[in-house]
Amino acid sequence: MNTLLILLQDMGLAAVPAVGFAMIFNVPRGALKYCAVGGALGHALRLSLHKFGELPIEWATLIAASVVSMLGIYWAKHWRAHPKVFTVAAMIPMIPGVYAFTALLAVIEIDRKGFTEELLKTALNNGLKAVFIVGALAFGLALPGLLFYRRKPVV
Amino acid sequence: MPEREQREITRVCAQTCRMLMQHGAESALAESVGRRLGVALGMTDAEIALMANGITVTTSCGGRADTIVQRIQDRGLNMHVVTEVQRAMLLAEARQLDLAGVARRLDEIQPLRYNRWLVSLMIGLSCACFARLALISKGFDADLTTPLLTFVASAVAMHVRQWLAHFHFNPLVNFAAAAFVATSIAAQGMIYGLVDNPKFAMSACVLLFVPGFPLINSVSDMVKGYINTGVSRGVMAVLLLLASCSGILLAMTVWNVWTWL
Numbered sequence: 584m585n586t587l588l589i590l591l592q593d594m595g596l597a598a599v600p601a602v603g604f605a606m607i608f609n610v611p612r613g614a615l616k617y618c619a620v621g622g623a624l625g626h627a628l629r630l631s632l633h634k635f636g637e638l639p640i641e642w643a644t645l646i647a648a649s650v651v652s653m654l655g656i657y658w659a660k661h662w663r664a665h666p667k668v669f670t671v672a673a674m675i676p677m678i679p680g681v682y683a684f685t686a687l688l689a690v691i692e693i694d695r696k697g698f699t700e701e702l703l704k705t706a707l708n709n710g711l712k713a714v715f716i717v718g719a720l721a722f723g724l725a726l727p728g729l730l731f732y733r734r735k736p737v738v
Numbered sequence: 739m740p741e742r743e744q745r746e747i748t749r750v751c752a753q754t755c756r757m758l759m760q761h762g763a764e765s766a767l768a769e770s771v772g773r774r775l776g777v778a779l780g781m782t783d784a785e786i787a788l789m790a791n792g793i794t795v796t797t798s799c800g801g802r803a804d805t806i807v808q809r810i811q812d813r814g815l816n817m818h819v820v821t822e823v824q825r826a827m828l829l830a831e832a833r834q835l836d837l838a839g840v841a842r843r844l845d846e847i848q849p850l851r852y853n854r855w856l857v858s859l860m861i862g863l864s865c866a867c868f869a870r871l872a873l874i875s876k877g878f879d880a881d882l883t884t885p886l887l888t889f890v891a892s893a894v895a896m897h898v899r900q901w902l903a904h905f906h907f908n909p910l911v912n913f914a915a916a917a918f919v920a921t922s923i924a925a926q927g928m929i930y931g932l933v934d935n936p937k938f939a940m941s942a943c944v945l946l947f948v949p950g951f952p953l954i955n956s957v958s959d960m961v962k963g964y965i966n967t968g969v970s971r972g973v974m975a976v977l978l979l980l981a982s983c984s985g986i987l988l989a990m991t992v993w994n995v996w997t998w999l
Contacts, residue, residue: 592874596867603864606852608762608951609816663828664821665767671954680948681872681941687983688998705999721957729961736770738828 586635590627597626597676605672614669617658621673625651629677641715644677648723656727656737663738670724679716686710739780743837744797744804750841751776751784752795752806757823757844759793762815764955765964768793771827778830779837790970814903815951818850854900861946862893869942873935883933887924891943895920899946910981913947917985920944925993940997947982949975 601622602615610618625647632643651673655666662669689706696702728737751772758768769786776784776797787794789810796805826843829835835843866885873881899916903909920943927936952975959968990996 593871596871596874599860599867600864603857603860604950605817606857606860607815609818609850609852611818611821611850614817614821663825665763665824667764667767668817668821671951674954675950676868676871678948678950678953680868680945680950683948683979684941684944684983684986685998687979688986691983691987692999702999717953718957721954722961724954725958725961736774738824 590631593630594623594627598623600676601673604675608672610668610672611664614658614662614664617655617662617669618672621651621654621669622676624654625673626676640712641719644716645719645723645726647677648674648720649726652724652727655724656732659738666737667724674720674724677716677720679713682709682713682716686713739799741802741804744781744799744802746841747776747779747781747837748784748795748797748804748806750779750837750844751786751797752793752808753841753844754823754827755786755788755793755795756808756810757847758820759788759810760813761819761849762817762951762955763820764962765959765967766962767820767824769964771824775827775830775840778827778833779840788964788967790967813849816849819847822847854897857900858893858897861896862889865889865892865942865945868945869938872938872942876938878935878938881934884927884935884939885942887927887933887936887939888942891920891923891939892946894923895943896946910977913978914981914985914988917944917947917982918989919985920946921986921989922993925989925995928995928997929993937997940995944982944986947978949978952978 598619601618605615605618628650629643629647632638632646633640636643652666652670655670658669659666686706686709689702689709693702693706754775755768755772758771765788769788772786772795773784781797781799784795784797791810792807793810794805794807796803823844826835826840830840866889869885869888873884895916898919899912902912902915921940924936924939924943927933927939933939952971956968956972956975959971
């Protein structure tokens with residue numbers, strides 16, 4: 584498959600979870616489309632930076648999150664709502680859910696079966712990935728506020 | 739300004755902060771909205787202290803201060819309420835709403851809830867997309883049955899989760915029970931060999947239990963200096979993850995299907 588098709592498919596597959604989880608967060612109807620666009624762009628941007636740009640996943644996540652956050656600020660002014668209303672749902676496809684669960688299940692296994700180096704390795708590797716990716720997501724979302732909106736509110 | 743009016747302004751400020759915190763807004767937003775509303779309604783100053791399950795608001799005007807403490811009960815994430823509360827504040831700042839108008843507008847907010855069946859359907863589709871993304875990244879491009887199984891497992895689990903939430907079960911109990919249901923359904927794919935890559939279905943069908951919003955809120959609270967609310971939100975998120983893990987583990991024990999590790 585060529586690169587463009589891979590990216591388009593990725594955007595489509597990321598837009599659905601962004602909208603789905605936006606509905607759990609009860610994002611107003613009119614804002615759902617922004618969540619879809621943000622989710623698609625963020626995930627595809629991370630994929631291209633990580634896979635084609637060979638950046639580590641944490642840095643790719645940070646850049647993707649801050650780009651979506653800037654878009655979110657633009658939409659927020661237009662829609663008179665806090666940017667997080669759109670951007671957090673857009674981050675959901677990038678949340679390291681599988682890493683987090685694997686790490687916690689490995690910790691529980693250490694308790695159940697006793698310590699092995701293999702389990703500890705799984706727990707630490709996955710747990711640290713999860714922590715740093717969530718940190719990158721949240722920090723990326725906060726970045727425009729920390730850089731450009733230091734003294735004044737966005738809306 | 740008469741004392742009674744100041745008291746009412748303090749109460750309205752506390753109510754905005756409380757509503758924002760209850761519906762999952764980040765601490766920086768709750769504080770700034772409360773403070774701006776107080777000033778917009780004619781106070782010299784409105785100071786707000788946020789705690790994990792309570793807020794303190796003090797307004798001052800002409801050398802007189804008034805303080806209110808309110809309890810915060812979690813009402814579940816609702817961005818619609820957050821948007822509406824913030825718009826009430828913006829209208830007050832633009833002098834389009836007075837004190838009585840703001841109070842009325844806040845009381846009239848009806849939290850938006852999407853149709854339960856629609857949410858279950860969308861979450862099923864979301865987890866199916868997660869499964870498909872994982873399959874594609876590992877090179878199993880042709881497998882379409884695994885996302886289908888994931889869809890069924892997570893749509894049913896989401897419905898169970900909403901149904902239990904309706905009876906006001908503790909979220910921890912709720913997540914554990916619903917994660918048990920999701921993993922049990924996905925495990926059937928492993929037992930009967932229904933799909934090509936049941937491992938992916940097992941891991942993708944529980945992704946609806948990842949508390950993404952509290953996790954992100956927790957980090958951004960801490961980044962912005964609200965360490966105590968950030969820590970308590972983070973601990974709650976990890977507890978929810980652990981509760982889901984216990985449900986997964988129970989299901990894997992019952993069906994004797996060990997795929998995660």
